[in-house]
Amino acid sequence: MQYTSIIFDLGAVLIDWNPRQLYRKIFDTEAEVDHFLTHVATSEWNETQDAGRSLAEGTELLVQMHPQHEAPIRAYYGRWKEMLVGPIGGTVELLHQLKKQGHIKLYALTNWSAETFPIAVEEYPFLDWFDGIVVSGREGMRKPTAAFYELLLERYQVDRSQTLFVDDNLRNINAAAALGIESIQFTTPEAFAEVLYEKGILQRPA
Structure with a gap:
């Protein structure tokens, strides 16, 4: 051919690209990282921004849903560059x-x-x-x-x-x-x- x-x-x-690289700096244990990326800042949520939703809108919606996780949620895009492994x-x-x-x-x-x-x-x-x-x-x-x-x-x-x-x-x-x-x-x-x-x-x- x-x-x-x-x-x-x-x-x-x-x-x-790996969000764990960032969240291992934020959380104390791998279990906390797993929980956050599985139940809060999920791949499905991130993919909605990939499909065109603004980072600001996606962030605010997630903060409203999980206010107890506001700081790590805002870090997702605020410190996004730290997810780039290389x-x-x-x-x-x-x-x-x-x-x-x-x-x-x-x-x-x-x-x-x-x-x-x-x-x-x-x-x-x-x-x-x-x-x-x-x-x-x-x-x-x-x-x-x-x-x-x-x-x-x-x-x-x-x-x-x-x-x-x-x-x-x-x-x-x-x-x-x-x-x-x-x-x-x-x-x-x-x-x-x-x-x-x-x-x-x-x-x-x-």
Whole structure:
């Protein structure tokens, strides 16, 4: 198969983002961190901001629901940068190789708040290597909504039959596959590299 495009997820594929890194500084025990992220500042709540709700509105709604946790709730976005662990170096190197090779277009499709994404752009220059990035918070929709994938395909005239999509989340992988986009679930940079070698997208090192 001749591939012309690769669509990357960003979080947990190229960028290690983990709210636990912040909340381990705030709470005394891992159990307290677990409880807060499972029952208060949940992934579902965060994803609503990823889909376009403002950080201020999301924060105030959660404070009203859990006033006893006001300080750690406000820290979620007030100290959001502390959740950025860093780049996932092995995947960044693969992205660099693909960029240098030059014959495959590189895109990113990410669930990310429009208000925090500029922080990542400032922190990680490799985000400039993409030929296009579609950010959920800017578009008011997110993965796994089919229209979000279709938006990228249409905006950049991407041929889905010649495209590989990589994401760590199986929910997002299944949604892309249902749209006819070949998809692989990211686990490690090494495993992703093997896929690229086996498919002839990159040449295996001698």
